[in-house]
Amino acid sequence: MAERAPSVQQGVEILSSAAQPSAAVDQAAIDQEIIARVLAGEREAFSSLIRRYSDPLYRHALGMTGSPDVAEDILQSSFIKAYEHLSEVRGRFDAWVFRIVANACKDWLKNIRRTHLSYDEDDQPSGYANPDEELDRSELRDDLDRALAQLAPSLREAFIMKHVEGRSYEEMADLLGTTVGALKMRVHRAREALQGLLEEKYA
Amino acid sequence: MLDDLNSRKGGEDLSGESWVPGAERGSDREVPLSTKAQAAVHRWLDGESPEDDAVLADTKHVEMWRRVNAETSRRRQMMTPAYVETRIMQSLPAGVPTVEANTATNRGVEVKLSPGVAIAAAIGFLALGAILGALFAAL
Numbered sequence: 001m002a003e004r005a006p007s008v009q010q011g012v013e014i015l016s017s018a019a020q021p022s023a024a025v026d027q028a029a030i031d032q033e034i035i036a037r038v039l040a041g042e043r044e045a046f047s048s049l050i051r052r053y054s055d056p057l058y059r060h061a062l063g064m065t066g067s068p069d070v071a072e073d074i075l076q077s078s079f080i081k082a083y084e085h086l087s088e089v090r091g092r093f094d095a096w097v098f099r100i101v102a103n104a105c106k107d108w109l110k111n112i113r114r115t116h117l118s119y120d121e122d123d124q125p126s127g128y129a130n131p132d133e134e135l136d137r138s139e140l141r142d143d144l145d146r147a148l149a150q151l152a153p154s155l156r157e158a159f160i161m162k163h164v165e166g167r168s169y170e171e172m173a174d175l176l177g178t179t180v181g182a183l184k185m186r187v188h189r190a191r192e193a194l195q196g197l198l199e200e201k202y203a
Numbered sequence: 204m205l206d207d208l209n210s211r212k213g214g215e216d217l218s219g220e221s222w223v224p225g226a227e228r229g230s231d232r233e234v235p236l237s238t239k240a241q242a243a244v245h246r247w248l249d250g251e252s253p254e255d256d257a258v259l260a261d262t263k264h265v266e267m268w269r270r271v272n273a274e275t276s277r278r279r280q281m282m283t284p285a286y287v288e289t290r291i292m293q294s295l296p297a298g299v300p301t302v303e304a305n306t307a308t309n310r311g312v313e314v315k316l317s318p319g320v321a322i323a324a325a326i327g328f329l330a331l332g333a334i335l336g337a338l339f340a341a342l
Contacts, residue, residue, distance in 0.1 A: 054288065
C-alpha cells in the first residue's frame, strides 16, 4: 500500500527545520498533494502554496527590482500565471514558480530604464533605536540599492540569491539550472563590482 | 503562444552585454581579476574560511562587508505584506485550472496564403470551372 503523503501541517514543521534531502522530498510531496486538491476544484487550497513560498519569492523580487510595489505586482502576476498553468507543473513546484518569478524580474529589468528605486522608508520596521545608527543604515541601504542597480541582471540575481536569500550555491544551481562554479564566479564578480562602487565611502 | 513556464532560458539569456544601465561597470568583462586579498574575502563570505583569515588579508574590506552583510541580513527577514495573499486569491481567474486540450481542437487552424499561391489557386479554380462548363455544354 502506498505511503500516505505528509499533511500540510507536517510540511510547515519541515520548512522550519534544517534543510535535509528527505525534507525536500516531503516538501515536493506536500506540494503535489496541494496541487491535486486545487486541480480537483478546491480553489482555496492554492492559498497554501502562496503562504509556503511567497516570502522567499517576494525577497527575490524585491532584491531584483528594488521596489516593494513592483515586487508585489510581480508576485501577484507570477502566482496567477502559476495557477493558470498548474497542471503543467513537472517536478518541484517551488523551483517552477521560482523560475516564473525570476523571469518576470528579468523581463521587468529588461524593460525598465530607471536605475534607482529605493525601498520605501515606511515599508519595513526599523530595528535601530539610535538615530545616528538609523541614519547610517538608511544611507548604506540607499547606496547598496544604487550599487545593485548598476550590476548586470545575472550578477545581481546571483548576489541577491546568495547574500539576501541566504541560499547555498548548490540550491542556486538547482534553481537556475547552471553549475556551482558558474554561480560562484557570478557572485564573486558581483561582490567585486559592489566593492568597487562602495569602497570609497565604506572601506 | 503561451510562455514556456518550464524554460530556464531566463537564467542565461540576460548576460551583462545586453544590459544597458550601468553595464560598463557591472558587466562580466570589466571586473578586475581577484587579488589574493579579495580571494580571502570571498572565502570568508562563502563560509569557507574564518573571518580572522579575511581580516588578516584585507581589514578594510572586511569591515565594509560586515556592514553590507548586516543590511542583507535585515533584508532576509522581510516578509510578504499580509494583504498580498488576499490580493492574489481575489485576482485568480474563475474556475479550476485544467489540462490544456489539443490546441487544434480549441484554437482553430491558422491558414497562411502567399499571393503566389492565391493566384495559382484562382487560376486552378477558373480552369476547373471552364472544364466543368464545357462538360455540361457537351451534355
